[in-house]
Amino acid sequence: MSSLKEEIHYFLDRLRGRQSARRSSEFYALRDVTFSVPVGSVCGIIGRNGSGKTTLLKVLTSITEPDEGEARLRGRVGSLLEVGAGFHPELDGIENIYLNGAILGMSRSEITSKLDSIIEFADVGAVMETPVKRYSSGMYVRLAFAIAAYLEPDILLVDEVLAVGDADFQRKSLAKMKDAAGEGRTVLFVSHNMAMVRQLCDIAIFLEEGCVKQIGPSSAVIDRYLLASTPQSVQVQRTETDAVWGELRVVEPSNETVCPHLKFGGDYDFVLRLGAKQPFKRGVAQVRILDQEGVLISSLESLAEGVDQFDISEVVEVVFSIRSLGLLPGTYLAGYSLYAWGEEEARLSAEACLSFEVIPATVNDAYWPYLREHGIVRLAHSANLRYPLLSPQLSDPAGLASRPEGLPPVE
Amino acid sequence: MTGSLKRVTIVRRRSGWFDLDLRRAWGHRDLLFLFALRDIKVRHKQTLLGPGWLVLQPLVWTAVFTATVSGVAGVSTANQPAPLFYLSGLIAWSYFSQVIHATSQVFIENEHIFSKVYFPRIIVPLSSLISNAVALLIQFLVVLAFLIAFQWLGKADGLSWRIVAFPMVVLHLAAFSLAIGLLLGASTAKYRDLAFMTPFLIQVSMFVTPVLYPFSAIPEQFRGLASFANPLTAIVEESRWCLLGESMLTPGQLLASLFTTSVALGCGALLYQRVERTVMDTI
Incomplete structure (x- = not known):
């Protein structure tokens, strides 16, 4: 948006043969983006804000x-x-179905033939004759999505719209998107929700600064994206404030070597090195382990594990030792915080400063390895078999033998 | 579905400097009518008089002009009863002003739709031609009623065969309104300053067009120039010719007006389709 004034300035500058500042503010939102999506596949488009995802759509x-x-x-x-582009608040449900359907590219006869299905899918009750401005926001979104759901194009381009509505409705719309793919439609899907992309998409495109960084099977691309969005900080990625700095790394306890790949069930130390530029009193340290979607899985706490508040005069290392790593194979992120005892706010914090991969391994010489499909963590446990002799208690599944006193025994 | 897969849409920078894509617009004709229907339905929702406003507005203006311009200032009404004279001109002018008003803001007012869905953008100005034509039709019926009433009173010639030419007048009027609307709409999207100019322009158009005074009051040697420079001059006169019978408009002046209308429409369409391609990046 340029104003007339700017434009006149620009014109005068050009007359004088001066290089205008305007050109430098222009940039390519997308550059050299080449890809093809096979018919019938669901393709996720991921990338940071401003990477060109929406421009691509x-x-x-x-x-x-x-x-x-x-x-x-x-x-x-x-x-x-x-959802609901072009909905007019004054028009009623039916009128808006026609209007929005036509905006999305349906013909009037096509809408008429799908009208009943749309109304049924929207599930908004007996309000079709009411202006949509009187709808609750949930009803509004459901009606809007129902129209889109029956658009039935060969190629569906979807922006982050599924982030609306309640959980139940989201499930319904996700199912509808999966159906679309099942029916041989091709879906391009922009999202920040990696869990959703992983669940829904066969392939994914990772955009960075307007260029395709990677394209391929969605899980591999998502891992790459998450890795790229968390700097591999293992060595020197330092977080600092005016007063303190910190470095987190994962090492093998035996030889202190840094390892980016951790074996499931292995022994590792999370070493948090903290330094103070001015003496730091009564420190409390915490390391957090997150999954790829940023969900906190576990935090490692200095105080709770018996390390008293510590002072940092120059450098101190807090070592969190994990024996028999219980994280199931996958990619994880780790971050840390340093608190001064009794304070709510961390003095130093790194959300996710390093990411690491846990690779599958067996435990207890078992034949089967633990994989990601078994969950996120393996709770420390063991499994045994026993062959008990049948006792009266066990042959009495209804527990009748242990009836409370006072009740007559049942024969 | 396999059949539809043969259709390939190619998205690329349009090569020609003029490419209005009317074929694609034709594919969206249902949308055109639905937009028009929406505008008609919504315009008078939650108003007391509803469509009565369409009738009331020209009637009030006519009463005011009859009392002041004709009554007080004594401006000629070309030997016609003053109410008929003003009404027949006003309905054409108010169509023009309504279309301009709606179309000059088209990119700004529809930004929330335009930035989310593509359909040929020309649909929206075209739909406003249709919805305002419905208003014009209602006002036309009011004029007819007045015409018959004055005929009954013996103060006017009344209806004549010329009335069948009125649809042609509407076409000419719609073409010129669209032309100016597209020019303003495209320019306003790029330079918001012009948004302030539109109401001003609409007011000016009332005075430079023979709505308040007869065409015949323009000195004869300037009538051609007036029709050429402001096609609305001839359009209002066409409307009076259809409804009231008498007119000083010569075929040459009519052609001059048609010529300017076509050129303006061409320029408007050209500018509009240039702007619609990339305006959503900047608005």
């Missing part, structure tokens, strides 16, 4: 024209950058 949907290059889309294209 806007180019594919013709909302904005590319300066160079071209895209070929085979079949009818439907886009869902927003």
Whole structure:
């Protein structure tokens, strides 16, 4: 958006042969992006904010024209950058179904034939004759999504729209997207929700600064993205404030070598090295282990494990020793915090300063290794078999033999 | 579905400097009518008089003009009863002003839709032509009622065969309104400053068009120039010719007006489709 004033300045500058500042503010939101998506696959588009994901969708949907290059889309294209685009608050449910359907590219007769299914899917009750401005936000979104769900294009371009609605509705819309793929439709899906992308997508595209960083099977691309978004800090990635600094690394206890790949069931030390530029009193340290979606799995606590508040005069290392690592294979993130005793706010904190991979291994010389499908952590346990002799208690599953006193015995 | 997979959409920078993609717009014709229907339905929702406003507005203006311009200032109404004279001009002018008003804001007011869904953007201005044509039709019926009433009173010639030409007048009017609307809409999207100019322009158009005074009051040697520079001049006169019978408009002046209308429409469409390609990046 330029104002007339700017434009006149720009024009005058050009007349004087001066290089205008305007050109330098222009940039390519997407550059050299080449990929193809097989028919019938669900493709996730991931990347940080500003990496060009939404611009890519806007180019594919013709909302904005590319300066160079071209895209070929085979079949009818439907886009869902927003649910309920063009809904008018004053119009009733039916009128808005027609309007929004037509905006999305359906013909009137097509909408008429799908009208009953849409109303049923939306499940908003007997309010179809009421202006949508009187709908609750949940009803509004359900109606809007129902229209989109029956768009039935060959290619569906979806932006983060599934993040709306309650959990139940999200499940329903996810199922609908999966159905779409099952019916041979191709879906391109922009999301920040890695769990959703992993669940829904066969392939994924990782965009960074307008370029394709990686394209391939979704789980591999997601791992790469998560790795890229957390600096491999094992050696020297230092977090510091004016007063303190910290470094976290994972080492093998025997030889202190840093290891990016940890074996399930192995022994490792999380070493948090803390330094003070001015003497630091009564420190409490915490290391947090998160899964790839950022969900906290466990925190390692100095205080709870019996390390008293410590002072840092120069450098101190807090060693959290893990014996028989219980994290199941997968990629994890770790971060840490340093508190001064009694304070709520951390003096030094790194959200996720290092990521590490846990690789499968067996425990107790078992034949089967633990894998990610078994959960996130293995609780310390053992398994044994025993062959008990049948006792009266065990042959009495209903517990009748141990009836409370006072009740007549049952024959 | 395998059949539809043969259709390939190619997204690329449009090569020509003029590419309105009317074929794709035709594919969205249902949307065109649904937008028009929405505008008609929504315009008078939750108002007391509802569509009565469509009738009331020109009637009030007519009463005011009859009392002041004709009554006080004594401006000629070309030997016609003053109410008929003003009404027949006003309905054309108010169509023009309504369309301009709606279309000049098209990219700004529809940003939330345009930034999320693609359909040929020309659909929206076209739909406002249709929805306002419905308003025009209602006002036209009011004029007819007045016409018949004055005929009954013996103060006017009344209806004539010329009335069948009125749809042609509406076409000319719609074409010119669209032309100016597209020019303003495209420019306003790029330079918001122009948004302040639109209401001003609408007011000016009332005075430079023979709505308040007869076409015949323009000196004869300037009538051609007036029709050329402001096609609305001829359009209002066409409307009076259809409804009231008499007109000083010559075929040459009509052609001059049609010529300017076509050129403006071409320029408007050109500018509009240039702007629609990338405006969503900057708005």
